[in-house]
Amino acid sequence: MELDSLSRRLIDRFQHGMPLCAEPYRAMAEALGCEEAEVLAGLQRLDRAGCLSRVGPVFEHSRAGASTLVALAVPPARLEAVAACVNGYPEVNHNYLREHHYNLWFVLTGPDRAHLDRILTQIEAETGLAPLDLPMRSAYRIDLGFPLEVAS
């Protein structure tokens, strides 16, 4: 997507933080020197273009519950079916195909570790594939922001 100037400014300014108040979009507009309606229209354009996952909090997994990275080695012929099965769980996010023998990689999140264990058991039973369960041990960097100068 070719980003318009307002979308670019919204991303640069507010991907790492935004005001927590009753009228956050108005506060964002004031910070950028434009109208609230323009901010909302800009966010809706990003959303329609598929660039925006959402606006709001990213939960800290160690505080918000449990999470783990899971990999499956899926025979290529079964890829669509297994990916659809995995995607069917609301606990699954960021499900990617990667170039490796372990080719399906996804993050599993839930209220606690026991919940994740149940989902892993179910996925193994449904797919007949043994998941690699790779929970985080230490985080050395967590930065989900993307500098747009690299993208443009």
Add this chain to the structure above:
Amino acid sequence: MIAPLDDRQALQLRRLLEAGLPLAARPYARLAEQLGATEDAVLEQVRQWSDDGLFRRMGLVLKHRALGFRANAMLVLDVPDDRVDAVGQQLGQAPGVNLCYQRPRRLPQWRYNLFCMIHGRERADVVERIERLLAEHGLDGLPHQLLFSTRAFKQCGGRYAPPQPQEPQEPQQVIAHG
């Protein structure tokens, strides 16, 4: 004095926040309507969670593929256990490394214990950046692999709150996210 949310409302609010704020003026008032609560009570709860460190950050959550970051590599390294913290901290501070985590090995299937995400527009450029990064840090002798993602089957935020089967699965929103 603001009447606080009850436990059920607080749980429902977490599920709504995980799906994202409505893209409409006074988004917390919209959420409050769905909970049968006041805007003030919702804001108070969200501020409390924010103060308690429940959020890593709050802002625009982007889909990097749609923004042109199509070459996304997961670099995995097999680092001796006594060096993994030091190497993790080194790589974690390197420019262009978005995430750097230590994870357990699962032998014999999986030997790698350090994971870095590196994003870029062109695959060749990402490969070159990673080779340079490893060489600069004297890590090119460690066993490692690059796993490029070739397709996103799903990309959305984590759903940590326990499911509430009696609630509608997809909350009504002005704009649906995810």
